[in-house]
Amino acid sequence: MKPTLAALLAENRPRVVQELAKKMGERAGPTYAALSPEELLPRMEAAFEAMYQAVDQGKPEVLNDFVSASMRQRMAERYALEEMQTLLSLLRQVVLGLVDSAYGDVPEQRLAASRTVEELSHGALQQAFQVYLEAYEEQVELQRRTLSELSTPVIKVYENVLVLPLVGAIDTERARRIMEELLTGITRHQAELVIIDITGVPVVDTAVANHLIQTIKAARLLGARSILVGISGEVAQALVHLQIDLSGVVTRSNLQAGIEYALEQMGLEIVPRSLPTGVPEEAVEEAGR
Amino acid sequence: MATPLIRIPILQIEDFLVASIQVALHDRSAVQFRDDLLQRIHETKAKGLIIDLTAVDIVDSFIGRLIGDVAEMAALMGTRVVVSGLQPAVAITLTELGLELPGIITALNLEKGISILRRLTRQEEEDQG
Numbered sequence: 001m002k003p004t005l006a007a008l009l010a011e012n013r014p015r016v017v018q019e020l021a022k023k024m025g026e027r028a029g030p031t032y033a034a035l036s037p038e039e040l041l042p043r044m045e046a047a048f049e050a051m052y053q054a055v056d057q058g059k060p061e062v063l064n065d066f067v068s069a070s071m072r073q074r075m076a077e078r079y080a081l082e083e084m085q086t087l088l089s090l091l092r093q094v095v096l097g098l099v100d101s102a103y104g105d106v107p108e109q110r111l112a113a114s115r116t117v118e119e120l121s122h123g124a125l126q127q128a129f130q131v132y133l134e135a136y137e138e139q140v141e142l143q144r145r146t147l148s149e150l151s152t153p154v155i156k157v158y159e160n161v162l163v164l165p166l167v168g169a170i171d172t173e174r175a176r177r178i179m180e181e182l183l184t185g186i187t188r189h190q191a192e193l194v195i196i197d198i199t200g201v202p203v204v205d206t207a208v209a210n211h212l213i214q215t216i217k218a219a220r221l222l223g224a225r226s227i228l229v230g231i232s233g234e235v236a237q238a239l240v241h242l243q244i245d246l247s248g249v250v251t252r253s254n255l256q257a258g259i260e261y262a263l264e265q266m267g268l269e270i271v272p273r274s275l276p277t278g279v280p281e282e283a284v285e286e287a288g289r
Numbered sequence: 290m291a292t293p294l295i296r297i298p299i300l301q302i303e304d305f306l307v308a309s310i311q312v313a314l315h316d317r318s319a320v321q322f323r324d325d326l327l328q329r330i331h332e333t334k335a336k337g338l339i340i341d342l343t344a345v346d347i348v349d350s351f352i353g354r355l356i357g358d359v360a361e362m363a364a365l366m367g368t369r370v371v372v373s374g375l376q377p378a379v380a381i382t383l384t385e386l387g388l389e390l391p392g393i394i395t396a397l398n399l400e401k402g403i404s405i406l407r408r409l410t411r412q413e414e415e416d417q418g
Binding site for chain 2: 179180183184186187190191192214217218219220221222223224
């Protein structure tokens, strides 16, 4: 009777680790390749140790935990998954080689040991993928949240005047956020005029139009008047076809016209300063327009 | 035992009446408030009325409708109504309930409410005179 797989692994530990480190150095991606042998060795040893413990105790969790821990640690690196995959497949390859040479003449034991190794590496690989996927999803969720925060800026452009530039598609969830942000912005700045710029909204359907109307009505309840600007030709067509009544809403062609209207409402006006010499008249006219 | 009746004080400043609601109104108190307001408008012949809701966090459909009614009734008696200081959450609730207070002038705060009333009454006087 030959020694058990655990005993075999324990016995050949230094040789296996060395071989693993050598192969890893040859095969692996930028991170491992950049490591010196002295740095590489402890990592290989840790991987081997996890494998050994898993075999010795009959607990695949030991190896899985090692995989999870080192994946989480190295998540920020671009090649984390790729290299874990390489490491696990090399570990499997090296250990299987050992099994083959040790149990070459005892088919039953060879089969059993191979199966154990295969199952362990398969499970570990699966674990690596799962951890990677979870971390990835977490990141996507984080970005989604950041994006939605960025999506509703309320900007004060002048005393009592706010601008709400809307960019991108508006769904119910976002419409609700927009309304909340705008209303709190109005009370915070005590703004009397709000310019809602929908230049960047690609599609306006009944739902979006209703959200906008609701927002405008709610703003009015607070005591702020709204000016809707940036309605493109297509959007105007859509609004008329959908028979959406915007008659109670002040509309202007673009943000500039909206700001001019807002200032006018407050009895203000943008005028050119007294002419410095040497400025051509057309430029002044342009600026005044 | 019914909830105690709350009377909202109604103050007079120049030609205007000011009522600031500081507590959550029960239906009965709200009706009392409406009656008090109309009574005071009748007594004082005020040109304007400001209902300040700065301290109100919650408005239900009954109160929302009641404020709309008061505005209409006051208009019949020749008094302009301004609602001031609505909280964002209250404004959202009202629009969701479909109570957009269409006939009512709104103002961000009491001060702006008074200046709006002043401007309106001055305009009217100019128009008449």
